[in-house]
Amino acid sequence: MTPRRTIEARPTAPVALGLALALAVLATLVWSGSFVTSRALGDSVPPVQHAFWRWVVALAVVAPFGARRAWRQRALIRRHLGFVGACEAAGFRPHQGHAAAGWPAILAMVGAGMGVALVPRMAAVPRDGVAMRELRADRPVRHVVAAVRKGAEEAAATAAVLTALRAAAEERAT
Incomplete structure (x- = not known):
């Protein structure tokens, strides 16, 4: 007998405006501090080494704000990395601007020029204004x-x- 799995969806709490502003200020301080240090260390530290340490410091500063939530959602992140990688291999970065529940509605949005979609083969019916392209290399897997x-x-x-x-x-x- 296989163990039962229950998937539970919980709404996420809205981010407070104060936290959003604090993170924006923090990002500005990190990157402006990087500019100041790159000017000060320009002759003694190679640019690649400076860029490396800039990213390490930025990650160390920002990680406490999202690391716990990212760890809890690691399965979701791992599942979507293939999708993002397929899009980037095709030459673009995905951004979800719209959502629809059914494949006909999704294909209608694609036909209206509102974006692109990864569609399972069973939903890939011919439609005016929509071109279907089969992904051959690194095919996404549907669970x-x-x-x-x-x-x-x-x-x-x-x-x-x-x-x-x-x-x-x-x-x-x-």
Whole structure:
């Protein structure tokens, strides 16, 4: 028997305006301090070494504000790194400006010039104004879960279907 996983969505708390302003001031101080030190150390420290230490100091200063939350969401971050990498390999950085629940709506937004989307093959139906391009190298992987009525996961028919789905997924992964 496989262990059950529960996915729970919780709304995030809004960031306080004071914290946002403090972080903006902190970023300004870090980068302006970097400019001052680069002018002062220009002759004695090579530019690459200075850039390295500038990034180390910036990370050390900013990390306490987001490291704990990033660690808690590491699975989500890891899952989206492939998507971001695929976009950057294609020559752009993704920015989510819109959201839609269904593939027809997403494809309609793409057709209207509102952005691009990674679409599963089963939703890639021809549509006017939308060009579909298959990703060949470093294909993103889609993770799916089987949803069954609570208490029915132990039924023989459901167990057989879940076993067949696992076998198909393992066969496809190899």
